[in-house]
Amino acid sequence: MPLVTLTSDIGQQDYLVGAAKGRLLRINPEFQIIDISHSLSPFNYPQGAYVCRSAIRNFPEFTFHIVLINLFESKPDQLLFAFHKDQYVLCADNGLLGMILEDKPDMVIGIPFEKTAIKNTLYCIDVAAKAITQLVNGEPIQRIGNPDPSYIEKNPLRPMLGESWIEGQIIFIDNFENVVVNITQEQFEQQRRGRRFKIVFKRDEVIDRISGSYADVPQGEKLVMFNSAGYMEIAINKGNAAGLFGLRGYNETHTATSTMVQNRLFYQTVKVFFE
Template sequence: MGLITFLSDFGYRDHYVAAVKARILQLAPAVPVLDISHGIEPFNIAHAVHVLASVYQDFPAGTVHLVGVNDLGAPRAAWLAAAFQGHYFVTADNGLLPLLCDGRPEQVVVLGAGQAPTSSPTRDLLAPAAVRLAQGELLPELGAAATDVYQLLNRQLRLQDHRITGHVVHVDHYGNLITNITRTAVEVLGRSRPCTIHFARETVRDILPHFQAADPGEAVCIFNSQDQLCIGINQGNASELLGLHFDSQVDVRFPAETT
């Protein structure tokens, strides 16, 4: 018996999360369900991708990840189940899968062909598919192979000899700014050179081990547990104080090498 995780933009005030869990409980009382978050910003695919990508690999192989984000607001009414890196994902065809997998998953099928329309596809279509996968059914048993998946593309780093240009991809609960600049990119392009990080009108000259390594109120850069460059203010909200938000530009610069 597998594990189901549940991620949604349903919030915590209404009955929507409970309704989905009740459906899973009806279908498979023994299948464990673990909440990742239901505080995803409404319809925000980028937020959902960031949260899911940050944690799904920490779960055992074979885990089924049920995603109820923008489940009716997708460009077309279609829902998918997919396999990627030993995990399963069930979600609307809204661009989340290509962003999560940085392209196309290893295997994708279409769910609910011929099923009557529903006002709650996460409860009525995605949850039953997640249960079937958790109980050991194979993807081809859930539907026909998807021939066309709605595509959204991740922002790519711009690499030059002495500069990496990236962007903020998420602002967390504390106002910390998570970028798409990776430790690997800094180390490979930097070639052991010192670097400076530039954002807004600020310059930071060191990457520290954690936010509290700086003085209170001071801007600080770290690599998080996913090896992404992050900008914060010790005991402050970096997004508000620096005026930076999703998609704001961040540069890492290196001195020119001398011969």
């Protein structure tokens, strides 16, 4: 029974998520389908990569992960079908694959779209479902798609490093308005090297200790901890950190140097100073 996950930026307001599951089951009734999230922000690659990466690592080996994020940024002509660290990932050829894996996949094939097909979301689901079924049924890779295709690559959004500092970007704000930064505990400790530190955000907010849980500080107080995915999280015990501090998710399009953009970046980045 193939285990298949679904992640998308479709939302839950209309029929499309349900229709996608119906198409999967129509092609292979043995699929066991699990939702990861359908509430991701459109066009936000760092957020999508973080959510997918953090979920995928927890699934049994040889799970198939269908990622429907920003499917139509450009005219699509293939679906990527990758295998990496005992997990399968199927997604659009839009650069997201490398951001999710943070590495070159062990294997990748390109499944070409029919030139005359109407290339909408449900067509992409059909292509993914048929490819998974072929693989499960023992079809050779060469009959499913084109091995080692040319595909779009984008670099993962990584923190900036200095001798006595590390600067991360806010990549996710959860339902409680806790703020997730793209600094992992491993990166933090490697850069820290046992030194004292100050975590600074929104110009004048400072935290100088890592908490183990929200309850480590009094109600209403701010804290920093590493979440279950291993990423730095800024929170308020029984409060809304993003709303109170005016923090927001990082936007890759803000690359200009105007005063407006520079001011905006104060609310999208977090800096750690080591002493």
